[in-house]
Amino acid sequence: MVKEKLFAKMSRKKIVAGNWKMNLIAQEAIALVEAIAQLKQNNTAVELMVFPPAIYLQALQHTSLKVGAQNFHPAEKGAFTGELSLNQLKDVGASIVLIGHSERRELFLESNSFLKEKVDAAIAHKMPIIFCCGEPLSIREAGTALEFVTQQLTESLFHLSPAQIVDVTIAYEPIWAIGTGKTATVEEAEAMHKGIRAAIEAHYQSSEIADSVSILYGGSCNATNAAELFACPNVDGGLIGGAALDAASFIAIANAF
Ligand code: PEP
Numbered sequence: 001m002v003k004e005k006l007f008a009k010m011s012r013k014k015i016v017a018g019n020w021k022m023n024l025i026a027q028e029a030i031a032l033v034e035a036i037a038q039l040k041q042n043n044t045a046v047e048l049m050v051f052p053p054a055i056y057l058q059a060l061q062h063t064s065l066k067v068g069a070q071n072f073h074p075a076e077k078g079a080f081t082g083e084l085s086l087n088q089l090k091d092v093g094a095s096i097v098l099i100g101h102s103e104r105r106e107l108f109l110e111s112n113s114f115l116k117e118k119v120d121a122a123i124a125h126k127m128p129i130i131f132c133c134g135e136p137l138s139i140r141e142a143g144t145a146l147e148f149v150t151q152q153l154t155e156s157l158f159h160l161s162p163a164q165i166v167d168v169t170i171a172y173e174p175i176w177a178i179g180t181g182k183t184a185t186v187e188e189a190e191a192m193h194k195g196i197r198a199a200i201e202a203h204y205q206s207s208e209i210a211d212s213v214s215i216l217y218g219g220s221c222n223a224t225n226a227a228e229l230f231a232c233p234n235v236d237g238g239l240i241g242g243a244a245l246d247a248a249s250f251i252a253i254a255n256a257f
Contacts, residue, residue, distance in 0.1 A: 009233055012212060013214045014045060014046045014230075016240065016254040019051045021070070023053075024053065037065055040065075043254060048254055049067065049096060061092065067093055067095065072089055074114075074117040097129055098171075100152070101132045102132065102178060106175070112152055119157060128169070129167075133170065135174060135175065146195040158203045172216070179242060189232055190235065197211070197234055217235050217239070218239035222240075222243040223248075223252035
């Protein structure tokens with residue numbers, strides 16, 4: 001049993017992704033991507049990707065790292081002032097998108113049903129997805145975090161077919177841990193990741209499907225705590241905010257596997 005679980009983890013993609021949020025100007029973004037690409041050398045065990053501000057995607061599109069978009073609008077085009085479509089983002093080199101980051105949910109009021117529209121648009125464009133989920137502190141303290149996260153997945157993601165869900169990467173990011181310096185304990189992270197995998201298995205009636213979905217942890221993950229988080233059987237990498245803005249820290253996190 002332990003051997004089987006180990007095999008399942010080994011066969012899932014390991015990913016370390018940097019969410020740069022609304023930080024850096026062009027020169028800094030280019031310098032950071034170059035420094036990361038140089039430091040990563042031949043570490044092929046982990047897929048590295050960065051999510052810069054969208055205006056810098058074009059300048060970064062020839063890097064050896066995968067580059068993605070932090071946000072997009074699900075419509076094909078039209079009167080959505082200030083928004084960007086998937087076609088536009090693809091045009092400037094985005095090859096993956098974040099959906100459902102808690103800052104989009106909380107600050108820009110993106111609901112589970114709107115996020116479902118984004119998921120469907122990305123699938124229609126064959127655009128790979130990192131789907132973020134996670135509970136606020138009040139829900140964690142009420143002891144209903146897994147139910148809350150399962151509802152996020154159910155309402156935005158679980159309508160996908162088995163063939164579609166296996167290509168989605170999930171990032172579990174407890175909101176109380178994002179940018180706070182307060183990381184989930186190894187026990188809390190593993191319990192939630194295991195719970196998410198169990199929810200996938202229950203919904204799709206398949207342990208193979210559940211075992212093939214990569215689930216990343218996000219929330220004050222850094223060079224010091226990454227190794228113990230990544231050693232958890234159900235943690236397949238990290239979505240990194242603050243520590244992704246420093247090439248050495250980001251690479252140290254990637255090397256923590
Ligand atoms: C994030 O915003 O996705 C994140 C994990 O941020 P931080 O690492 O800074 O907590």
